[in-house]
Amino acid sequence: DTAVSQTPKYLVTQMGNDKSIKCEQNLGHDTMYWYKQDSKKFLKIMFSYNNKELIINETVPNRFSPKSPDKAHLNLHINSLELGDSAVYFCASSQAPGDPYGYTFGSGTRLTVV
């Protein structure tokens, strides 16, 4: 059983389109995150939800909107995709913010905007 699963694994789309990435965790964790890893491999926090409530919203364009229907799911919707959005997006979860057992990451979604 996959602990944190993301779909799709690969996403190729044209500029201007709207797309969604889904994430689900079956670990019973309370906190979920979205990270973006760019071509330089820099892993940057985008959003964090604790028990369906948004707790971190880093400086991310308004075109990115997270949604957490329940604490096991955190989806990411992106409007009007731009070339610079091309990256690998990782979902992660933890028991709580700053959990000493660390985060469990999903396998990533490689987004390519053409």
Added chain:
Amino acid sequence: GQNIDQPTEMTATEGAIVQINCTYQTSGFNGLFWYQQHAGEAPTFLSYNVLDGLEEKGRFSSFLSRSKGYSYLLLKELQMKDSASYLCTTGANNLFFGTGTRLTVIP
């Protein structure tokens, strides 16, 4: 603010020992984590230090000095499969990552 500094790349020989250093600055400290990330894969949790000193876990050990804002990851008996990026990270409500250290193990 937050800042993580690690060497960008390191190369070591199979069977050897390698030490990957990390210095950090953070406004809220809740422990220091090390993650391993193989190319094209997700980061996986390796270790956690919240008190000063050395934590040993098999071939991997991690050290922390909070007063110096310094940590290192020690990998012993290197294997080819240890070729990966190693990410030092810390933070309070979320983990702040640097770009990591890409380690290449050569025969």
